[in-house]
Amino acid sequence: MRLLFIGDVVGRAGRAAILQELPKLKAAWALDCVVINGENAAGGFGITEGICTDFLDAGADCITLGNHAFDQREALVFITRQPRLIRPLNYPSGTPGGGANLIETDKGQRVLVVNLLGRIFMDALDDPFAAIERELSACPLGMVCDAAIIDFHAEATSEKQAFAHSVDGRVSLVVGTHTHVPTADHQILPHGTAYLTDAGMTGDYDSVIGMDKAEPMRRFATKLPGSRMEPAGGSATLCGVAVETDAQGLATRIAPVRIGGRLAQAWPDFWESR
Numbered sequence: 001m002r003l004l005f006i007g008d009v010v011g012r013a014g015r016a017a018i019l020q021e022l023p024k025l026k027a028a029w030a031l032d033c034v035v036i037n038g039e040n041a042a043g044g045f046g047i048t049e050g051i052c053t054d055f056l057d058a059g060a061d062c063i064t065l066g067n068h069a070f071d072q073r074e075a076l077v078f079i080t081r082q083p084r085l086i087r088p089l090n091y092p093s094g095t096p097g098g099g100a101n102l103i104e105t106d107k108g109q110r111v112l113v114v115n116l117l118g119r120i121f122m123d124a125l126d127d128p129f130a131a132i133e134r135e136l137s138a139c140p141l142g143m144v145c146d147a148a149i150i151d152f153h154a155e156a157t158s159e160k161q162a163f164a165h166s167v168d169g170r171v172s173l174v175v176g177t178h179t180h181v182p183t184a185d186h187q188i189l190p191h192g193t194a195y196l197t198d199a200g201m202t203g204d205y206d207s208v209i210g211m212d213k214a215e216p217m218r219r220f221a222t223k224l225p226g227s228r229m230e231p232a233g234g235s236a237t238l239c240g241v242a243v244e245t246d247a248q249g250l251a252t253r254i255a256p257v258r259i260g261g262r263l264a265q266a267w268p269d270f271w272e273s274r
Contacts, residue, residue: 001146002029002244002271003032003034004026004031004242005034005035005037005173005240005241005243006022006036006037006202007175007177007198007201007202007240008037008039008040008177008203009036009037009038010204010236011040011204011232013204013233013234014231014236017237017238019054022034022058025259028271029271029272030271035061035151036062036202037063037065037153038055038064039065039067039068039069040068040231041055042072044229044230045068045072046069046070046072046075047063047065049078052078052082052085060084061084061103061105061111062084062103063084063086065085065088066117066177067123067178069097070087070096076096079096079097084101085097086114088125089114089115089116090127090128092125099114099115099135100114100115100139102145110145110146111148112135112144113148114149114150115151116128116163117153118152118153118154118159118160128163132167136170136171141170146249147245148170148172148249149173150173150174151177152164152177154176154178155178157176160197160198161197164193164195168190168192168193169190172194172243173194173241174195174196175195175196175198175199176196176197177198180198180200180201180203181198181200182200182258183197183198185197186241188252188254191250193251196241199239199240200237202238202240203232203236204232204236204237204261205236205237207232211230212229212232215229234262235261238261239257240256241254241255241257242254242255242256242257242268242271253268255268
């Protein structure tokens with residue numbers, strides 16, 4: 001299977017990059033499944049139903065979230081009727097929505113998508129290591145699903161790496177989100193799981209992690225509260241990771257994706273060039 005994961009979409013600039021680039025990428029690369037992290041898509045904080053629908057219409061198969069999952073209050077309601085919008089699995093019992101879903105592709109393949117939130121330097125939620133064990137026991141790779149993608153939304157690189165090694169050989173891809181900076185450590189772990197510490201953001205990189213520079217610079221300099229931070233509005237770089245899997249659902253190839261905007265461009269040379 002051909003899988004594409006797209007990192008945290010930030011604001012209007014990030015949304016524009018998705019709507020412009022994703023339909024072309026899905027056709028050119030013959031993608032089987034596309035997952036987008038959309039937790040910063042609405043003005044940098046959360047997601048709305050309209051934005052969720054736009055991403056699905058553009059070719060996304062599933063949208064994951066993170067610590068800003070419910071910053072837009074409407075998400076508490078519409079997530080219950082939109083199974084392709086997934087919040088972190090390790091939220092407390094009773095939280096609206098689901099933390100995992102089995103997505104069926106156009107070809108009838110089954111892709112397990114799981115969203116988890118880390119605990120180091122983050123709000124202390126339930127144990128993500130225990131939560132994924134329960135999920136993978138219920139939906140094992142190669143038996144119930146043909147591929148499995150985990151969006152591990154976390155601050156600490158050590159936690160992301162430890163988590164990936166704990167599920168190596170049992171999922172297709174573990175990709176980190178949240179820090180908005182793409183890392184250069186894309187690899188296939190010893191037992192066949194593709195891994196990237198952070199996919200980076202889909203947003204304007206002439207910014208402070210996607211936000212207009214002035215307000216965060218002022219806050220760092222003065223240590224005083226100020227106005228609301230707003231997403232930067234320049235040209236966005238679509239960032240993510242491309243993975244190809246074998247018949248067992250394990251990764252055979254992985255490559256970073258960076259298209260448009262300020263960053264050096266990158267895409268999988270093992271698929272058709274753009």
